[in-house]
Amino acid sequence: MILWLSGLVGLPATAQSPSRPAAAPTARYWVTFRDKAGQTLQPQTYFTAAAQARRRRQHLPAFDSTDLPVRPDYLARVQALSDTVSLVSRWFNAVACRATPAQAARLRLMPGVRRVEAWPERPLLPAATPRPNTGPQPAGPPARLSSADRALAHRQTAVLGAAEFRRAGQQGQGLRIAVFDVGFRGTDTHPAFAHLLRRQAIVATYDFLRRSPDVFRGGTHGTEVLACLAGQLPDSTFLGLAPEAEFLLARTEQQGRERYAEEEAWLAAAEWADRNGADIINSSLGYTDRRYFPEQMNGRTSLVARAAALAVHKGMLVVNAAGNAGDDPRWRTIGTPADADSVLTVGGLDPETWLHLDFSSYGPAAGGRLKPNLAAFGVAVTAVPGGFERVEGTSFASPLVAGFAACAWQQQRDLPVMALFARLQQAGQLYPYFDYAHGYGLPQAAAFRPVGPPPTLPAPTFDFIAADSLVSIIIRPEAGTVPAYQLPLLADTTANGPAAVAAPPAPLYWQLRTATGFIVRYEVLEVGQRAVLRVPLRQLPPGGTVRAHYRGYTASFVAP
Numbered sequence: 001m002i003l004w005l006s007g008l009v010g011l012p013a014t015a016q017s018p019s020r021p022a023a024a025p026t027a028r029y030w031v032t033f034r035d036k037a038g039q040t041l042q043p044q045t046y047f048t049a050a051a052q053a054r055r056r057r058q059h060l061p062a063f064d065s066t067d068l069p070v071r072p073d074y075l076a077r078v079q080a081l082s083d084t085v086s087l088v089s090r091w092f093n094a095v096a097c098r099a100t101p102a103q104a105a106r107l108r109l110m111p112g113v114r115r116v117e118a119w120p121e122r123p124l125l126p127a128a129t130p131r132p133n134t135g136p137q138p139a140g141p142p143a144r145l146s147s148a149d150r151a152l153a154h155r156q157t158a159v160l161g162a163a164e165f166r167r168a169g170q171q172g173q174g175l176r177i178a179v180f181d182v183g184f185r186g187t188d189t190h191p192a193f194a195h196l197l198r199r200q201a202i203v204a205t206y207d208f209l210r211r212s213p214d215v216f217r218g219g220t221h222g223t224e225v226l227a228c229l230a231g232q233l234p235d236s237t238f239l240g241l242a243p244e245a246e247f248l249l250a251r252t253e254q255q256g257r258e259r260y261a262e263e264e265a266w267l268a269a270a271e272w273a274d275r276n277g278a279d280i281i282n283s284s285l286g287y288t289d290r291r292y293f294p295e296q297m298n299g300r301t302s303l304v305a306r307a308a309a310l311a312v313h314k315g316m317l318v319v320n321a322a323g324n325a326g327d328d329p330r331w332r333t334i335g336t337p338a339d340a341d342s343v344l345t346v347g348g349l350d351p352e353t354w355l356h357l358d359f360s361s362y363g364p365a366a367g368g369r370l371k372p373n374l375a376a377f378g379v380a381v382t383a384v385p386g387g388f389e390r391v392e393g394t395s396f397a398s399p400l401v402a403g404f405a406a407c408a409w410q411q412q413r414d415l416p417v418m419a420l421f422a423r424l425q426q427a428g429q430l431y432p433y434f435d436y437a438h439g440y441g442l443p444q445a446a447a448f449r450p451v452g453p454p455p456t457l458p459a460p461t462f463d464f465i466a467a468d469s470l471v472s473i474i475i476r477p478e479a480g481t482v483p484a485y486q487l488p489l490l491a492d493t494t495a496n497g498p499a500a501v502a503a504p505p506a507p508l509y510w511q512l513r514t515a516t517g518f519i520v521r522y523e524v525l526e527v528g529q530r531a532v533l534r535v536p537l538r539q540l541p542p543g544g545t546v547r548a549h550y551r552g553y554t555a556s557f558v559a560p
Contacts, residue, residue, distance in 0.1 A: 024100045026083045028260055030303075031107055032094040032114045039068040050176055050277025057414050058315035066091045066310065074112050081106050087264045091271055091310050096264050119260050142387040145233075149390050152351055153237050153381035156228070156400060159354075160376065161445020162241055165407040168450060172230070172242030172406040174413065176203070177280045178273035178316075179399075180266060181225055182253035183218025185385065190223065192231040192383035195243060201230075204276050207251040208265035215251045220385055221395065222249065225284045227383035228399040239382060241403030248276055253285060263287065266337070267307040274314050279409065281311060282402040284321045284395035286335030294331065297339035298366035308337040317409070317417050319402040321394040322347040322372045323361035332362050334372065339365045344421060346401045347439055348378020348394040353504050355524055356437035360394050363436035368518040372439040373421075374428055376400040401443065408448045423447070433549035435511055435522040458552040462508075466537070471557050473510065473533040473548055506551045508532050513556075515543030 043052065043062040055062060070088050078095050079085055082103055087096040099107065108116045145153070165171065187193055187202075196202055205215040215222070226247065231239040250269035253262050266283070273281055287302065299305045308318045320338040322345050325331040338345040338361075348360035357378045363371030376397040381390050401424075408427070409420055425431065427447035428440025461479035465472045510533060511522035520541060525532060527550070535546055540559040547556040 026098040026100055027104075028086075028119045029082070029097055029099050029104050029107070030094055030117045030119060031078055031097060032092065032117075033070065033074050033112050034114045035112065036065060036068045036071060036093060039071060041068050043067075047275055048277045051275055052277075054277055054279060054315050058416060060315055066093075070095065071112070074110075077110050078107065081110065086261065087268055089267055089271065091267070091307070142384055142389045145381065145388055145390075149381050149388075150233075150235075150237070152377075152379070152390065153233055153239055153388075155351060156377045156380045157238060157241050157403075159442055160241060160400065160404050162238070164445040164449070165241060168411070170407040170410045171238075172245030172403065173410060175242065175245045175279050175406040175410055176248065176277050177229060177242060177245050177282060177402060177406060178248040178250060178269070178276075178278035179222060179226055179229070180250045180252045180269050180281065180283045180285060181219075181222030182285075183220065183251050184215045184222040184226065184249050185217050185220045186383075187223045187226060187249070188216045190383050190385070191234065192227055192239070192388070195232060196230060196247065201245070202247050202249060205249045206269070206272060208268045208272075209251060209254055209261070215249045218251055219253070221253075221284070222251070224382040224384060224391060225282065225395055225399050228380055228396045229282065229403045231383045233381075233388060239380070240399060242406040245403075245406050248273055248278055260291070263303045266304045270307050270311045270316075274311065274316065278316050280402055280405055281308075281316055281318045282320075282399050283308075283318065283337065284393075284398045286321060286323045286338055288323065288325060288335040289331045292336065294333050295366050297333055297336055299336075299340040299343075299369075302336040302339075304337040305340040305343075308340045308343050312340075312342040312417055312421075315417050317344060317402075317405055317420060318342070319344045319346060319398055319405060321345075321398040322363075324348075324359045324393055324395075325361045326356075327358045334361045334363055334365060338371065341365075341369060342418065342421065344374065344401065344405070344424060345372040345439070346394060346398045347372035347375040347437065348392075348397045349375045349438070349442065351377045351379050354442065355507070357392075359392070360397075360437070363439075364519075368516075370434060370439065371436070373425055374401055374439045374443050375441055376404075376443075404443050404445070407445070411448055411450055429552075430509065430549055430554075433509055433547065433554040435509065435519060437522070438509075460555070461550045461553040462532075462548065462555070464546070464548075464555065464557040466557070466560075469537050470534050471537060471540075471546055472531055472535075473508065473546075475508075475527060475530045475532055475550065477530070479551060508548060508550045510546065510548040512540060513545045513547055514541045520544075 041063050082097040082099040085095050085097045104116055205213050207215050227239050229240040230243040252265035252269045311318050320343050322338055323335040337343055348357040350357050360378055365371045378394050378397045379392050380396040424443055425440050427443040429444050430441035434440045462473050462475050465474055508525045508527050511519045513519050545556045545558050
């Protein structure tokens with residue numbers, strides 16, 4: 001028996017019950033128990049000091065029933081009656097195992113068992129793995145970064161307010177971020193992370209597939225994601241917003257061979273991250289059409305969505321990539337665990353237009369719930385073995401926002417996690433406008449200024465005019481001189497001196513909404529004239545609205 005870090009128990013894959021014939025077919029089952037009678041916990045020894053401190057900040061008890069271990073007698077019976085046990089979860093008071101149908105029938109009769117569920121044996125797809133670059137791929141080491149790549153490396157954090165966070169001394173100090181991914185090959189030797197290694201900022205690692213502390217092999221996707229949190233170019237440009245944070249690195253994915261085991265590993269990593277004091281979990285991962293249907297993206301069906309929701313309940317902010325299925329007609333929508341209500345789901349924006357990238361998965365989640373919540377550049381410069389490269393995917397938008405969240409939380413460490421979630425949404429440059437492609441848009445550091453006067457309400461930039469069975473949106477003449485929340489020029493400083501990040505011209509965002517707030521149509525229009533849009537009133541749903549956003553101002557027209 002192998003006892004490992006988060007109180008989970010794994011058995012070697014070869015362990016077999018002597019009563020089962022070797023050739024008997026097995027399937028994967030999830031066995032949930034009724035109680036934890038008699039179980040106790042010493043939180044001072046089970047949780048790290050960082051985990052205990054997080055619970056105090058979040059006004060949580062030192063532990064609750066979900067932290068108690070599974071009853072050893074229940075576990076022993078499952079081990080005796082099944083083929084193998086692959087996971088024991090304190091949070092869900094359950095075990096995952098492989099068993100024959102006959103064994104599963106006996107498990108259902110076992111005292112203390114609440115239910116035994118069979119999981120279909122179908123492969124999964126990583127919905128947020130990196131997309132290939134649009135250009136030809138180099139055969140050898142990465143090519144030297146072009147001037148355009150270097151400019152992008154600067155812009156991917158500047159548009160989020162990197163300079164403002166730096167001036168406030170906020171670069172993730174005191175925050176602990178867990179990264180769940182396919183592997184971190186090269187992280188321990190790459191110069192982009194030398195500053196982390198010098199101060200021993202990678203405080204714990206675990207490979208939940210191989211059951212080993214070594215995560216520095218396997219895929220490189222985790223290395224690329226970590227760079228968008230804390231990587232650094234040779235010219236000292238940071239590729240993420242949290243270079244001063246601490247990190248927990250968890251390998252939960254097996255690149256190219258997605259199985260349900262990865263969802264189990266995600267849960268195991270979440271329990272481990274909780275025990276080791278994570279404040280934030282970044283998960284640039286997701287699961288879609290190889291296991292689920294779009295209507296199951298409801299935050300309750302998948303194991304990882306339920307695990308993510310429980311992680312938030314324990315005071316951790318979970319940030320997840322929306323996925324890369326936006327241009328896939330078979331799916332298009334977000335994956336899981338991005339579908340959970342309390343998960344901060346991040347979509348991808350084009351760095352040239354600041355608008356939705358075609359491949360970025362769309363919301364809403366099942367039931368019309370807002371997803372994605374925020375967005376960041378889905379094209380970024382990151383660290384890869386041998387150097388640096390431009391990559392694509394919502395995988396990289398997610399850590400950019402996770403780093404933003406770390407800086408914001410650093411300012412007010414006692415802020416409850418869901419209060420932080422709400423403030424992060426309010427920091428979006430489109431807020432209070434949102435749609436199912438951009439969410440609330442790019443979060444802005446200015447929304448977290450610790451001092452200064454409260455922000456003034458934006459001046460109106462357009463009017464609704466209803467006439468002749470039409471409602472028109474007319475841009476006000478003075479709108480061209482109204483300072484936009486999406487600033488036309490973002491000043492910043494690099495190691496090479498002052499720099500400026502030009503934003504594209506501000507477009508008009510508009511949508512049709514039902515009386516219940518569901519968005520039935522939305523578009524982004526280039527503003528080339530004052531009369532920018534005319535909508536026939538007959539197109540408005542009963543009791544619905546036309547809602548629009550232009551240069552920081554949001555307003556609605558209610559159907560008569």
